[in-house]
Amino acid sequence: MGENRLIHGRYRLLDLIGRGGMGEVWRARDESLGRQVAVKCLEPLGPYRDPSLTRVLRERFRREARVAAALSHRGVTVVHDFGESDGVLYLVMELLEGRDLSRLLEDNKGHPLPVDDVLDIAAQIAAALSYTHRQGVVHRDLKPANIVRTADGTVKICDFGIARLAHDIGFTTRLTGTGVALGTPHYMSPEQIAGGEVDQRSDLYSLGCVLYEIATGAPPFDLEDAWAILIGHRDTPPPPPRERRPELPGHLEEIILGLLAKQPGERPSGAGELVDRIRAGRATGALPGPVVPAPPDAADTPTPPPTWTQGMTTGRKALGTGLGALPPVPGALLSCEWAAVPRKDAGLRRPTAAPPDAGDHGGPVDARRPVPAPPAKRAAPPAERLVALAVRHREGVRLAGLGRWAEAGEAHRAVAAERAALLGPDHPETLASRYETAFALVRAGRVTEALTAYTDLAEARAGVLGADHPDTLAARQETAYALGRLGRHFEAHQMYAEVLAARVRAMGPDHPDTLRCRHNLACTLGRLGRLDDARRTALEVADARARVLGPDHPDTLVSRCEVAYAEGQSGRWEEALRLYHEVAGARARVLGADHPDTLAARYETALSLGRLGRSADALRLYRELIVDRTRVQGPTHPETLRARHGRGVNLGRLGRWADALAEAHDVCLLREQTLGPAHPDTLVSRREVAVALGWLGRWAEALTEYRRITATRAQTLGPDHPDTLAGQGDEAHCLERLGRATEAGELYRRVAVVRRRSGPDGA
Incomplete structure (x- = not known):
């Protein structure tokens, strides 16, 4: 075309x-x-x-x-x-001249639309749906991207691509029989998810999701995993919109919650009734409250969504890539009626300590055992303060979703301090803000601080919620992740093993959180050099995730990548290449060709080709990847530069050292500007410059580069660090090639002495 x-x-x-x-x-x-x-x-x-x-x-x-x-x-x-x-x-x-609601939110920098605009849009959509429903047409995929507001303020519904005529059951059967999922997870009705009968009330539910998002800035279930979103729509009452935006009028909140009722019969009977409710609300400012379904009974055994949902991804919601996952039932407005478990008996938990939908993972409480008396109650904090803190918490989550981790961390730190003063230092909401603070610290590169924060948080949650509570285990698992980021892999392995055992006891071996912990354990085994154990564990997790979540679920593909990594580290690059190639294809289908995970799998495919000596093929893949990464992420993004580094390495392997030198020099300069002169990636590029200079016979220039690398590593890593010693070895090699054998021999001896003193691992 x-x-x-x-x-x-x-x-x-x-x-x-x-x-x-x-x-x-x-x-x-x-x-x-x-x-x-x-x-x-x-x-x-x-x-x-x-x-x-x-x-x-x-x-x-x-x-x-x-x-x-x-x-x-x-x-x-x-x-x-x-x-x-x-x-x-x-x-x-x-041809419509205007913006769809998704673009309107983006233009508004993620902030919700003005209340008058929300009400006007709601009234116009409801009127249009009233007409289409009278014609027997159900849209089935109502979402912000399918609703356009033109320059004159007219709102139009677009794209009846998966609409069905209400009377034409045969058409529906033919089109859904292929297993192609109909609908977008953020806006799907519970009956769509269950595969049941869908009528005009399903469109009303989707409209409720749209109105919720343009009124608050986020969908009702703002989660990154499609499976969790589907479960939220099916089982969990959404947080009231005014928890996220207190200035919303009560009648608008009632309209939205009425549309989001789980049972179709509890929603308005039709779009015409909705039009009347909106008009009445705008005129009087008050409406009769909707019937909101009670939370599901924790004793009920939940049923999984139908199999056709298992390969679904979240798709594109109005704010683009997500705002970060929140608990299914955020308790932003808790009344302080919670009971902490004394630390001396942290294993005994009151059923009320767990989220309403989580069940009691610690097992039933023995009625014969004494339940500790609750602590003295604080005075109920002002509702407006709690609401304001909830809004600021959401702002921190939004900043994290935009990748602004330093700002997100400061926002959550401030909220945590105020919640501690208002609710108490061990209140679940205070602890939730502390968790978000630590999470942001890791992503901002402040891993040492995050480790301290996670360690303290895990201890506090164990005292409040119990040692095996999911929130306590989540904090301990993140502690292990921080340890791994700091290179303390043995300690990370021990903690992952302890958390895994607790998750198996509390949730079972196939729970997604249990499998995530096993995946992390597999990664740590690989970093410890236990490659066979790492490969076996990753393969078991990949098989379990394929069975539980589906073969193309993003988590399954992550575990298959870990299997490929272990294969490559063991020297089985042909098998690694095959796996990376398959994962890249699956991710392109499920996540899209431009998704970062798809691009990462393509990078690993090119890397494997290079390791197999197929440098011409690797060079072709790197060139294509550089074009795509530059278009999607920009020319100076670290991953774009990593792909360019790979291209330079393979140019050298093909004997094109002048081209390799030019590429390595450009990448080194860009990395120095964007990452800093002491960043490990910058030093890797500087070494590639030195290698190319050596192959071109320019040994004096190569020696200068190697000495710069060694000096920087000695300053940042220490003079006895293995990488510093490797740099000194490179210096000695240059001295040899320059005919300065005495100096080279002396440097070789110094390196050998330090390595012997440090032990067989050089550390």
Whole structure:
């Protein structure tokens, strides 16, 4: 598909507006009528190669055209024409000048929209849905990206690509029988998730999710894992919107919570009723409260979502990449009626200490054993202070989602201090803020501080919630991660093993949190040099995750990558290459070609090719990867520079040392500017410069570079560090090549003495 292509001899494509699951959307000119239109095109195969799936997509496209063309309402995008030209299915629509709600939120820098705008948008969408539902059409994929607000303020619903006619059951059966998931996790109704009957009330639930997001700045279940989002929609009452944005009027909160009722019968009976409720609320400012379902009984055995959800990813929500996972039931407005477990009996937990939906992972409390008396109650803190702290907590989470870790850490640190003063230092909400603070410290590179914070937090949670409570184990697991980041792998291994045993007792061997801990343990085994144990453990976790979560779930693919890493470290690079290649393909399907995890798997594929001596193939992959990383992440992103470093290494392996030197020099300069002169990646690039200089016979220049590397490492790592000693060995080699054998011999002897003194590992 390209610019100036003529569709059906009438519609000339001018420029690409966007891409989606059904194809491409182009700005085009109707040559017959002289007007600009939008043309949606579906290529014969698009990104899919399975003929049966292609037939399904074609049928959906034709159905979209017929359904949309039959609709005529100011709140629904007008369809002018549709057909097929040269094997390309096309749909001609009115060209909308405006922004979809996703873009509106992005333009607003992630902040929610003004209340008047939310109410106006809600009223217009409800009116449009009232009309389409009367025509027997259910949209089934209502989300911010499918709702456009034009320049004159008109709100229009777009893309009936997975709509179904309510009376046409056979069509639904044909299209859902392929196993292709219909809907977007952040906005799916519980009945969609359960695979049950879907009618107009499902659209109302999705509208509730949309209104929740534009009113608060985040979806009702703001989680990164698609599975957790689906479970949240199905089982967990959403936090009231005014917990996240206190200034929202009560009647708007009631409208939104009414739409988000779990049972369809507890929502408004139709969009027409919703229109009336919005009008009444705007006129009087008060509405009768909705019926909000009670939380599920903790004694009930939860049923998993249907199998077709297992490969789902979160997709793109209105704020782009996520804001970070929160507990299923954030307790931002706790009343302080909680009981801490005395430290001398930390294993005894009161059932109320666990989240309402978590169950009692520590087992039943023996009624014959005395329950410790609760501590003296504090005076109930002012509700407005709690609300303000909850809002600031959300702001910290938002900053973390944007990668602004230093700011996020300071925000959470301040909230933790105020919650400690208001609620007490061991209150669960205070501890939650301390957890977020430590998490941000790790991501900001302040790992030593994070380790102290996690250690203190784990001890506090054990005293309050019990040693085997999931929150306590989460803090201990993050403590182990921090230890690993600091190179203290043996201590990390011990802690991971203890946490794993506790998780197996409390949650079972196949719980996702248990499997995540086993995965971390596998990584640590590899860092300890126990490669066979690491490979075996990672393979067991990958198999278990495939069984529990699905073979293409992101967590399963992460474990398969760890298997590949262990294979490579053991010298089995052919097997590592095969696994990395398969993971890269699966991630492209599930996460998208430009997702960071997909790009990472492609990098490892290229690295494996280089290790196998297939430098020409590796060079080709690195070149393609550099183009994609530059486009997605920018030319100076550390991962872009890492790919460029790989290209330089393989240029050298092919004997192209002048090109290798130029690439290494450029990468070194960029790393020095962006990461700093003492950063390990900068020093690796400087060494690559020195290696290339040596191969070109420029040994005096190489010696200067090696000495700079050694001096920097001695200052940052210490004079006896193995990397510092390796640099001195490189210096000695240069001295030899320059004919300065006496100096080289003396340097070799000094390095040998230090290594003998340090032990067989040189540490």
